[in-house]
Amino acid sequence: xxxxxxxxxxxxxxxxxxxxxxxxxxxxxxxxxxxxxxxxxxxxxxxxxxxxxxxxxxxxxxxxxxxxxxxxxxxxxxxxxxxxxxxxxxxxxxxxxxxxxxxxxxxxxxxxxxxxxxxxxxxxxxxxxxxxxxxxxxxxxxxxxxxxxxxxxxxxxxxxxxxxxxxxxxxxxxxxxxxxxxxxxxxxxxxxxxxxxxxxxxxxxxxxxxxxxxxx
Numbered sequence: 754x755x756x757x758x759x760x761x762x763x764x765x766x767x768x769x770x771x772x773x774x775x776x777x778x779x780x781x782x783x784x785x786x787x788x789x790x791x792x793x794x795x796x797x798x799x800x801x802x803x804x805x806x807x808x809x810x811x812x813x814x815x816x817x818x819x820x821x822x823x824x825x826x827x828x829x830x831x832x833x834x835x836x837x838x839x840x841x842x843x844x845x846x847x848x849x850x851x852x853x854x855x856x857x858x859x860x861x862x863x864x865x866x867x868x869x870x871x872x873x874x875x876x877x878x879x880x881x882x883x884x885x886x887x888x889x890x891x892x893x894x895x896x897x898x899x900x901x902x903x904x905x906x907x908x909x910x911x912x913x914x915x916x917x918x919x920x921x922x923x924x925x926x927x928x929x930x931x932x933x934x935x936x937x938x939x940x941x942x943x944x945x946x947x948x949x950x951x952x953x954x955x956x957x958x959x960x961x962x963x964x965x966x967x968x969x
Contacts, residue, residue: 764942867941
């Protein structure tokens with residue numbers, strides 16, 4: 754097995770026998786950093802599921818559910834994008850940093866599948882930031898129009914076109930900052946200090962135009 758070029762793949766662990774024989778430990782701080790978020794993210798999944806359930810109930814139930822469907826739609830999308838960002842970031846950094854996948858990472862040839870983890874981390878990050886802005890915009894419109902029957906009809910006429918244009922835009926917008934990762938390949942690399950030896954993360958090499966995202 755050959756090692757990768759240090760210039761094209763800085764701090765890569767692929768082909769390094771030291772990393773292939775690495776044995777992790779449970780009593781390191783990267784393990785604690787990876788475990789603690791699970792304590793609050795597991796209940797968060799149920800909260801997100803409940804929000805989506807209420808929104809779907811308002812769409813399909815024959816009963817009149819007293820909620821603003823436009824706001825609940827954006828709120829649901831904001832929560833989903835935030836959760837997907839957490840999952841992608843967890844797989845890119847927190848989980849590999851524990852060292853439990855270091856030996857496996859040292860045997861994985863750089864490929865586009867690993868790149869997808871890095872790509873979606875930043876894609877969902879930008880999405881998670883733009884949907885709260887859209888939520889504030891809808892609430893601003895709601896505040897400016899009192900809740901009367903005629904105003905509710907007018908709100909629907911305003912918010913409908915706003916969402917029809919802004920939701921697709923919010924999904925396309927992150928591509929403006931991540932498209933250069935499309936030709937890149939992902940690989941595992943050793944994290945710098947204060948991370949201990951054996952703590953790795955998913956990174957990339959070969960991005961378009963030589964663009965590089967700095968972290969870790």
